[in-house]
Amino acid sequence: MIVLIPAYEPDQRLVDLVDGLRGAGQAVVVVDDGSGPAYAPVFQAVRDLGGTVLTHPVNRGKGAALKTGFRSTREDVVCADADGQHRVEDILRVADHVRRTGRTTLGVRRFTGPVPLRSSAGNALTRVVFAAVTGSRIQDTQTGLRGYPASELAWLLDVPGDRFEYEMRALLLATRHGHSIDQVPIATVYLEHNASSHFRPLIDSARVYAPLLRFSASSMLAGAVDAVALFAVYAATGALLPSVLAARAVSSTTNFAVNRHLVFKERTATLATSARRYWALVVTLALVNYLVLAGLTAAGLPLLPAKLATDAVLFAVSYLTQHRFVFGSPGTAPSQVAYSPARLDERVTNSS
Known part of the structure; x- marks a missing residue:
């Protein structure tokens, strides 16, 4: 088991963390992500404590630094941050859980006490959206x-992304590929209102949310195409069933192409397999859509609000099914997410 710490322009807190981990007998690998000569004394102190330091000549991002660390070992890995937010005891707790279970393990914060608003609000929003699109x-x-068993390292190297978005993509793909995930509660620590963080709210938030936003954008596009086609055909025919079927045929074709090539780019199912699954889903949802629309309009609700209500209900069903079944590999099961109650001089120049 190693503790892997990506570090960009770190301070004494990294040295203190490595000191504590080494004192507990834990092997440590630190990746200097292009910090530059000014930070050489910090990394030398890490070496003096018995830690291994791998170096990127230039800054390449947290995801790239993690991949460099994954390539350096065949052991179980626990990834921790260099800014003092993770206590030694929490890191060791996650490491022990991975060692005992052989499962991917997240150290999850409770967000109690003095937590910066941008951190608590941002995590709450992401948690809700993540649950909506993945289940x-x-x-x-x-x-x-985050702790990973050695068996997951090769898979993690294939996850796209070199910066802060990498960790979100790893979670999204883990849920789609049926990887088991455990959660162990840890302390919530923010030092000086998280002033040492290199996370850029606008640029890096866009990177983190991009995988989630693509889910919603694709659905909105399909919804718009479906609505235009529905009202156009209904205005020409006055018949609800042909209008629903024609609109769904146009919008679903658009949605399948966008989802396959832009949303679920890391697909594992073949085109034929995903197409069969997708159209089975389309037929099922079209029938449900018609029955619900017919029931609502028969009850006196105008077509537009009936359409909006129906789409809202079917949105989550459609995306959960596509995420877990349509574009995944045959036989892939949903990921199992468990929450465990708390108890208290090597230079790397190859590209990722």
């Missing part, structure tokens, strides 16, 4: 304390 409840989607 998996992750208490802390943005945690940097």
Whole structure:
């Protein structure tokens, strides 16, 4: 088991963390992500404590640094941050859980006490959106304390992304590929209102949310196409069933192409397999859509609000099914997410 710490322009807190981990007998690998000569004394102190330091000549991002660390070992790995937010005891707790269970493990914060608003609000929003599009409840989607069994390392190297978005993509793909995820509660620590964080709210939030936003954007596009086609055909025919079927044929074709090539880019099912599954879903949802629309309009609700209500209900069903079944590999099961109650001089120049 190693503790992997990506570090960009770290301070004494990294040295203190490595000191504590080494004192507990834990092997440590630190990746200097292009911090530059000014930070050489910090990394030398890590070496003096017995830690291994791998170096990127230039800054390449947290995801790239994690991948460099994954390539350096065949052991179980616990990833931790260099800014003092993860206590030694919490890191060791996650490491022990991975060692005992052989499962991916997240150290999840409770967000109690003095927590910066941008951190608590951002995590709450991401948690809700993540649950809506994956069906998996992750208490802390943005945690940097994550433990991985050695068997997961090759898969993690294939996850796209080199910066802060990498960790979100790893979670999204883990849920779609049926990887088991455990959650262990840890302390919520923010030092000086998280002033040492290199996370850029606008640029890096866009990177983190991009995988989630693509789900919603694709659905909105399909919904718009479906609505235009529905009203156009209904205005020409005055018949609800042909209008629903024609609109769904146009919008679903658009949605399948967008989802396959832009949303679920890391697909594992073949085109033929995903197409069969997708159209089976389309037929099922079209029938449900018609029955619900017919019932609502028969009850006196105008077509537009009936359409909006129906789409809202079917949105989650459609995306959960596509995420877990349509574009996944045959036989892939939903991920199992468990929450465990708390008890208290090597240079790397190859590209990722």
